[in-house]
Structures are given as structure tokens and as C-alpha cells.
Amino acid sequence: MIRIDELAGRTGEWLRGTGPENDIVISSRIRLARNVAERPFLTVASHKVKAELEAQIRTGLESVNLGPGRLYVSLKDASPVDRQFLMERHLISRDLLNGEGDRGVAIANEETVAIMVNEEDHLRIQVLRSGLQLEEAWREIDRIDDEIAAKLPYAFHAQFGYLTACPTNAGTGMRISVLLHLPALVMTRQIDKVFQALSRINFSVRGLYGEGTQASGNFYQISNQATLGKAETQLITELANVVPEIVKFERHCREKLAKEQKTNLEDRVYRAAGTLRFARSISTEETMELLSSLRLGSHLSLLPDIEPRVINELFISTQPGHLQKHEGRPLSPQERDLARAGFIRGRLGGRV
Amino acid sequence: MASQQKMCETCQESPATVHLTEMSQQQVVLERHLCDTCAAKQGLIGKMQMSLVAELLGNLKDKQKGAAKEPDIRCPDCGILYSDFRGKARFGCARDYDVFRKHVVALLEKIHGATEHVGKRPKGAPKAVPKTATPPKAAAAPKATAAGPATATAAVKPSKGTEEKSKEVVEVMKAKTVATLEKELEKLIKAEEYEKAAKLRDQIRDMKAKKETKE
Numbered sequence: 344m345i346r347i348d349e350l351a352g353r354t355g356e357w358l359r360g361t362g363p364e365n366d367i368v369i370s371s372r373i374r375l376a377r378n379v380a381e382r383p384f385l386t387v388a389s390h391k392v393k394a395e396l397e398a399q400i401r402t403g404l405e406s407v408n409l410g411p412g413r414l415y416v417s418l419k420d421a422s423p424v425d426r427q428f429l430m431e432r433h434l435i436s437r438d439l440l441n442g443e444g445d446r447g448v449a450i451a452n453e454e455t456v457a458i459m460v461n462e463e464d465h466l467r468i469q470v471l472r473s474g475l476q477l478e479e480a481w482r483e484i485d486r487i488d489d490e491i492a493a494k495l496p497y498a499f500h501a502q503f504g505y506l507t508a509c510p511t512n513a514g515t516g517m518r519i520s521v522l523l524h525l526p527a528l529v530m531t532r533q534i535d536k537v538f539q540a541l542s543r544i545n546f547s548v549r550g551l552y553g554e555g556t557q558a559s560g561n562f563y564q565i566s567n568q569a570t571l572g573k574a575e576t577q578l579i580t581e582l583a584n585v586v587p588e589i590v591k592f593e594r595h596c597r598e599k600l601a602k603e604q605k606t607n608l609e610d611r612v613y614r615a616a617g618t619l620r621f622a623r624s625i626s627t628e629e630t631m632e633l634l635s636s637l638r639l640g641s642h643l644s645l646l647p648d649i650e651p652r653v654i655n656e657l658f659i660s661t662q663p664g665h666l667q668k669h670e671g672r673p674l675s676p677q678e679r680d681l682a683r684a685g686f687i688r689g690r691l692g693g694r695v
Numbered sequence: 696m697a698s699q700q701k702m703c704e705t706c707q708e709s710p711a712t713v714h715l716t717e718m719s720q721q722q723v724v725l726e727r728h729l730c731d732t733c734a735a736k737q738g739l740i741g742k743m744q745m746s747l748v749a750e751l752l753g754n755l756k757d758k759q760k761g762a763a764k765e766p767d768i769r770c771p772d773c774g775i776l777y778s779d780f781r782g783k784a785r786f787g788c789a790r791d792y793d794v795f796r797k798h799v800v801a802l803l804e805k806i807h808g809a810t811e812h813v814g815k816r817p818k819g820a821p822k823a824v825p826k827t828a829t830p831p832k833a834a835a836a837p838k839a840t841a842a843g844p845a846t847a848t849a850a851v852k853p854s855k856g857t858e859e860k861s862k863e864v865v866e867v868m869k870a871k872t873v874a875t876l877e878k879e880l881e882k883l884i885k886a887e888e889y890e891k892a893a894k895l896r897d898q899i900r901d902m903k904a905k906k907e908t909k910e
Binding site (some may be wrong): 517 | 772792808809811812817822
């Protein structure tokens with residue numbers, strides 16, 4: 344068993360930027376919503392029942408192989424900074440962060456596996472992989488799901504499938520999300536076209552931190568909407584088929600920018616690098632914007648001295664929870680802006 | 696619009712509330728004055744514009760104030776009412792899927808475009824049922840526990856994200872209702888279920904009004 348502080352000193356596998364199509368596809372994620380049979384859903388569960396459920400599920404998970412380096416965090420006991428930190432790393436949802444009562448998350452295998460306990464459903468199982476690796480993620484989550492089912496019988500219905508608190512998740516209980524970085528589609532104003540096409544074929548588009556969040560840093564999450572009526576593998580194939588089309592379109596726009604607006608593009612990238620390397624105070628929003636330009640420049644070979652992995656990590660490690668975890672104390676927003684600028688200078692080798 | 700004295704020309708017993716003017720090339724061919732019952736029997740109401748039907752039911756409702764409320768459905772296990780579910784778009788337990796089955800099927804169809812799970816099944820879980828089979832019982836209907844009806848009010852406070860999702864689902868439900876309830880209204884009128892029809896008519900009107908103010 345490891346501790347939460349040990350996570351802060353390193354990055355999850357999914358952030359390394361090593362997976363297929365990693366210039367555009369940041370990560371592939373699959374989530375399964377499950378409820379334990381014969382227990383009320385959390386919508387009506389009392390504090391006593393929630394406590395019982397958390398204990399029952401923790402015990403059940405103990406004998407399930409989630410991979411090496413296991414950690415269980417009780418959200419009820421965690422500090423506000425730790426909760427924020429876990430959400431920024433995509434290990435818990437905002438709903439679990441803001442929830443109340445007994446609830447937690449089991450994390451394992453370099454943060455590629457995260458199981459939320461007592462979120463909207465009793466279990467929310469997540470497998471995260473870097474780049475476009477949906478089939479790999481499915482194989483892993485399918486195995487984990489089977490192992491859990493052997494310990495904790497699920498609420499399952501012959502016709503409706505896995506029963507969830509919200510009818511939008513019923514059936515497979517599966518949400519597949521691919522996180523994409525699409526700066527060139529935004530700059531060339533093609534992004535709306537992509538969104539319209541995606542919504543016509545029933546995919547939803549959201550920001551970096553999911554529901555209701557802004558698409559800061561030109562990051563977009565594409566997910567399936569329907570969870571019932573199609574097999575898991577079919578849902579995965581449908582998304583896996585559409586992603587390469589978007590990737591191709593983004594690459595085409597990047598090439599076009601590099602060819603037709605070379606000076607503009609270079610100016611944008613190097614100005615971003617200059618600000619990030621020398622700024623003394625910088626907000627999260629400005630950081631996301633500039634890092635997005637930096638990331639684009641890096642993949643267009645304009646910044647040979649900066650590793651793509653360092654840029655990927657900065658998107659997460661400059662978030663408020665991460666900065667406070669790094670500094671080891673709560674910081675006011677002004678203090679955070681100073682700490683953020685200092686942290687970025689350190690990572691990008693700003694010499695002044 | 697109705698002249699109080701005029702009686703239904705078919706039954707000669709009830710006051711005429713339906714007044715039809717059949718036209719042929721701008722010329723009045725035939726004027727008819729019927730009561731609701733006879734008009735419905737002759738299939739005339741069904742052919743009319745819904746606005747006219749609603750108007751009709753408005754008159755009816757005034758006469759029949761205090762009509763019995765349609766009963767809400769309550770899940771015996773978790774204790775939530777169908778109206779609770781409609782408001783929050785969250786089930787209280789697995790059994791709700793069967794207790795509110797009729798509504799659930801329509802809702803799932805609207806959300807997912809499907810009502811049958813075809814994906815993985817836990818080992819030993821019941822096999823998929825053919826569509827003609829009788830509705831299956833929940834594989835895992837929770838028994839009444841200490842967390843039953845008594846704790847139904849101890850709901851988890853929804854965060855912002857949850858609320859947004861709920862709104863979406865509630866919207867989906869509303870969209871469904873307006874579209875299909877008008878058909879149901881017609882059926883009720885034909886079946887002479889005027890009390891229920893009047894209630895439904897008001898419901899449709901409220902929904903439309905809400906939708907308009909939103910837009």
C-alpha cells in the first residue's frame with residue numbers, strides 16, 4: 344500500500360504521452376458504472392448504509408487484482424487539497440469531490456486503474472491509458488469487472504442490463520472518453536464543424552475536466568452518449584473509428600498552418616515559450632492557453648529543447664491542487680499565481 | 696362559444712358543446728351541433744385540431760372540479776415515488792426499474808434509442824429475454840432493509856455536475872411527454888375518459904408554456 348503523497352512526486356502512465364497518436368490523443372478512458380445487488384442506490388442511502396457499502400466494497404476489492412501499487416483514499420477524511428489533487432489527476436470526479444459521507448477511491452497500477460466508491464453509483468470503475476488504446480483499456484477493465492462481480496454481485500436486469508442510479512448510464516454502464524488536443528482545428532475555425540458532425544452521430548464533446556467544464560487549453564473529450572442497446576465492443580469500435588478521422592483533420596490543419604501561416608504560428612509558439620519561461624505571476628487560464636501553443640509547437644518540431652512529456656505534465660501540475668500539494672500548504676489565489684510561474688520556470692529551464 | 700339552450704342533435708339529451716360547420720367551396724353545406732359524447736362516438740373529435748380539443752376539455756374541467764387525482768406509484772423497497780424520480784431523474788434502487796417499468800421503457804427508448812441490453816452479462820445472470828416474453832423481474836431486487844422508506848429523505852446532496860445531468864434527463868422526459876401525450880389525450884377522449892383527459896390537457900398546456908418561456 345502506498346500513500347497519496349507518493350503520487351505527487353510522479354505522473355500517471357497516461358500523462359507520459361507515449362501511446363499511439365500521442366501528438367493529438369492524450370488519453371483513452373473507459374468507465375463502468377456498477378451497483379451492488381440487494382442494496383439501495385446512493386440516491387436514498389442513509390449515512391449508515393453508505394458506511395456499510397464502503398466497507399463491503401473495500402473488503403470485496405481487496406482480493407481483486409488491480410495491478411501493483413495500490414492505494415485507497417477515503418474522501419471523507421482527505422484534506423481539501425488532496426481531494427482537489429485527485430480530481431485534477433482524473434482519479435476522482437467532481438461529484439465525488441463535492442459529495443458527503445463515506446466515499447473513496449482505490450487507485451492502482453500507476454494510476455491507470457481508479458475505482459470510485461459511493462459516487463453516483465456504488466462503483467465507478469475506470470481504466471485510463473495514454474494515447475489511443477481503447478481496446479487495451481477494454482481488456483483490462485473487462486477483467487477487473489469480472490473479478491469484482493465474483494466478490495460483489497451486481498444489480499443486473501435481464502432486459503435492461505446493469506442497473507444504474509441515472510437512466511442515462513443503464514445497460515452497459517459504460518462511458519468511453521478520448522481526450523484530444525485540437526489547437527489547429529480551433530485556430531483554423533474548423534472545430535465547430537467537427538462538433539456538429541459528432542453530435543449528429545451521437546457523441547458528446549466536453550472539456551478537460553468533463554461535464555460543464557470549459558475546453559481550456561484546446562482539450563476536448565469525446566464520449567459515447569448511449570450506453571444501452573449496443574455491446575461494449577461495438578461502442579468502442581464506433582468511437583475508435585471516429586477518432587482517427589478527427590486526428591487526420593487536426594494534422595491536416597497543423598500542416599496547413601505551418602505552410603501558409605508560418606510566421607504567425609512561430610510567433611505564437613515562441614511568445615508562449617517566452618512568457619512561460621520568464622513570467623513572475625501567471626493564472627491557470629493563461630497557463631493552459633500558452634501551454635497549448637507550446638505543445639503544438641513541440642509537435643511541429645519548433646521546440647527541440649523541450650520534451651513533450653514535460654509539457655503534458657505541466658497541464659496537470661500547474662493546477663491549483665497540484666501546486667498546493669507541491670508547496671506543502673494551502674495558498675491564496677495570488678500566492679498560487681506566483682508559485683505557478685516559479686514552478687513553470689523551473690521545469691522549462693528559464694534561466695533568469 | 697356554446698349556446699346554452701342548444702341540445703345535441705343526435706341524443707337530444709345533453710347540451711351541444713361541439714359545433715361543426717362543414718364547408719364546400721366557401722359555401723356552408725351543413726351545420727352540426729353535438730354533445731362531447733356523441734361527437735366522440737362519431738369520430739369527429741379525433742379529426743379536429745388539438746387546440747380545439749383542448750378548448751373543449753377546458754370547458755369540461757370547469758364542470759368537473761375536484762376530479763380524483765391519478766395515483767402516483769411508490770416503490771415498496773426504496774420508497775421513492777414516480778414523481779420523485781421524474782423530478783430528480785435518479786432511481787432509488789434496482790427494483791424501481793420494474794416498478795416504474797412502463798415509464799422506464801419509454802424513457803430508455805428516448806435516451807438510448809433502445810430498450811434491450813445486448814452487452815456483457817455477469818456469470819450466472821439471466822439470459823436475454825425474447826421480446827414477446829413477459830416482463831422479467833429484476834435480477835437483484837433489494838429486499839426491504841433498514842435503508843428502506845424511512846431513509847428516503849436522506850438523499851445525497853447533488854453537486855453541480857449532477858444537477859446539470861438531472862436537468863438534461865428531465866428535459867428528455869418532458870420532450871417525450873409533450874410529443875406522445877397529445878396522442879394519449881386523443882385516445883382518452885375517444886374512450887370518454889374526460890376527467891383524465893382534462894388533467895392531461897392541463898399538463899400538456901403547462902409543459903408547452905414552460906418550454907416557450909425557456910426558449
